[in-house]
Amino acid sequence: MSVKPIGVLQFPGSNCDHDVFKAIQRVHKKVRMLWHRDHLQIEDYAGFVVPGGFSYGDYLRSGALAAMSPAAKDLMEANKKNYPILGICNGFQVLCELKLLPGALLKNESLRFIDQWVHLKITNANKTWVKTEKTHLQLPIAHGQGRYYCSEETLKSLQDSRQIWLQYEENPNGSVMNIAGITNKDGNVCGLMPHPERATADWMGGTDGLCFF
Numbered sequence: 001m002s003v004k005p006i007g008v009l010q011f012p013g014s015n016c017d018h019d020v021f022k023a024i025q026r027v028h029k030k031v032r033m034l035w036h037r038d039h040l041q042i043e044d045y046a047g048f049v050v051p052g053g054f055s056y057g058d059y060l061r062s063g064a065l066a067a068m069s070p071a072a073k074d075l076m077e078a079n080k081k082n083y084p085i086l087g088i089c090n091g092f093q094v095l096c097e098l099k100l101l102p103g104a105l106l107k108n109e110s111l112r113f114i115d116q117w118v119h120l121k122i123t124n125a126n127k128t129w130v131k132t133e134k135t136h137l138q139l140p141i142a143h144g145q146g147r148y149y150c151s152e153e154t155l156k157s158l159q160d161s162r163q164i165w166l167q168y169e170e171n172p173n174g175s176v177m178n179i180a181g182i183t184n185k186d187g188n189v190c191g192l193m194p195h196p197e198r199a200t201a202d203w204m205g206g207t208d209g210l211c212f213f
Contacts, residue, residue, distance in 0.1 A: 004046040005030035009075075009091075011055035011066045012036075016088065016197060020051040023197040027213040036066065040074035047084035048075060050091030052195060058145070063093030063105075072098060084128050085189045086212070089143055092181070092191035101182055101191045102158070103150035105143075109174025113144040117205060118180070118194060119169040124162040126183055129190050132211035139194035139208055141172060146193040148175035148182070161185050166192055 006024050010017050010033055017033065024031040034040060040048070055066035066072055072094060075085055079100055087095035095101045108114055120137045122130070150158070155176060158164050166181035173193075181192030196209030 003028070003030050004044065005032040007032055007034045007040065007045045007048045009034050009048065009050050009071050010036060011053070011069065013055045013057050014051055014053035014090070016052035016090075016195065019195075019197040020049055020088065023200045023209065024049070024213045026200065027210060034071055036069040036071045039070050040078065042074065042078045042081065042083065045083070047086070048078060050075070050085070050087040050094050051197070052089030052091060052142075055090055055094065058090075063090055063095075063097045066090075066094045067097035075100065079184070079189055082186060082188050086129050087189075087191040088197065089141075089146070089193055089195060092193055093145070095189060095191045100189045101184055102154050102163075103148055103182070105145050105193070106147045106149050107145050108143070108147050108172075113142075114146070114172050115142045116140065116172065118172055120180055120194065121167045121169055123164045123167050124183075126165055126187055126190055128187055130211050134208070134211070136169075137166075137208040137211075138199070138206050139196055140198045140205070141194050142198075143173070143193055146175070147173045148179040148193070150176060158182060165190060166194070 196212035199209030
């Protein structure tokens with residue numbers, strides 16, 4: 001049986017799409033770029049990744065305009081069919097705008113863009129996207145609006161349902177409960193602010209990102 005490709009969505013302003021493409025190609029082998037204006041032929045793919053960047057220049061609100069595109073809307077149908085969906089940085093913001101993940105990403109507490117490596121704890125393992133026995137990872141972040149926020153009610157639900165996926169060991173942006181990544185209740189939709197595609201080779205500074213692909 002032939003392996004189906006992973007689809008990587010592209011928006012105007014995406015700047016991590018090719019990095020994600022190469023990371024998936026290195027591990028999964030089959031990958032295909034998907035333009036935001038096109039409708040997805042969901043059954044042709046094994047899963048989907050929404051990469052980082054500045055979709056639509058982050059106008060209006062990060063991820064808000066991208067969430068209105070035909071391809072992004074089709075992700076909602078893919079979720080109903082339990083397809084794996086991963087959102088990285090701006091992709092995490094898009095998934096929150098689509099309500100595929102709860103909460104929102106706000107401006108960093110410092111009001112400054114942050115570009116650094118961070119230490120992460122895998123709080124609740126997710127085998128859909130991460131294949132590793134490690135409990136701690138080191139990945140880079142690069143964002144201006146990466147502070148995860150949600151209501152107390154939503155936070156309790158995340159805790160009760162074990163949806164808090166990744167947490168910062170040292171909070172860089174003011175995210176509630178040090179949250180760096182979450183999943184939906186079924187575990188097929190995952191979002192994180194760190195960039196695993198930028199940690200797939202020793203020359204990059206580390207290889208912990210490989211397990212995401």
